């Protein structure tokens with residue numbers, strides 16, 4: 179089987195196309211990674227060409243030996259469906275979780291996304307927090323969640339409560355809230371570490387004036403989470419643009435608690 183025909187790669191490519199369609203990925207904006215199951219990579223072993231070991235810049239011992247599909251640095255989501263072998267690649271981590279090697283893709287001299295530290299540290303945190311269930315990490319630059327980081331105080335509680343209060347489904351889709359971080363340098367280990375701190379307790383972290391990182395068990399989960407957060411953010415941006423004429427007319431904290439009780443949700447704010 180060709181690597182691009184493997185079911186996980188088809189889902190990866192479809193998610194990239196859908197995210198591009200949403201307008202979340204101008205130029206090379208955003209990146210996507212998937213922690214590959216052993217049963218998924220094994221049939222592809224004869225297609226892998228193992229490269230040299232390179233430092234990860236972070237220490238992720240819980241991910242030792244694991245394989246990941248991950249977007250290439252500088253690649254455009256727009257081009258992923260027609261040129262996955264150049265825009266995406268597969269890497270494997272070494273037995274210490276400090277180095278990786280390229281195994282497939284990254285054609286024409288490419289390498290993994292500049293946000294590799296964030297992807298690896300947050301895969302480690304989500305793998306531990308979810309008992310191995312979470313496999314997808316998606317970083318994007320949606321307009322309205324970014325716009326809200328110019329309008330609301332940059333704290334997790336304010337963002338979480340405002341989004342829960344916007345659309346009934348929000349508390350159901352992200353009962354563990356949304357983390358928020360002040361601006362930091364994209365691709366830096368500092369940003370990766372601060373994000374991982376929050377990701378122990380949530381599946382979504384907003385980077386002020388930049389974008390958002392979402393985690394999920396499946397491509398559908400990660401895509402749906404970002405889609406829901408961004409839609410609620412878009413509603414809020416319109417409400418604020420209208421001058422928020424009726425601030426008392428929204429879903430209250432009490433309403434959210436009733437919803438949680440009805441559906442047996444455990445709400446938390448990271």
Ligand code: 13P
Pocket residue numbers: 206207208209249250251252253290291292293317364365
């Ligand atoms: P890459 O092209 O290296 O993935 O960077 C895009 C980005 O969004 C950085 O935050």
Ligand code: ZN
Pocket residue numbers: 207208317318319364388389
């Ligand atoms: Zn980015």
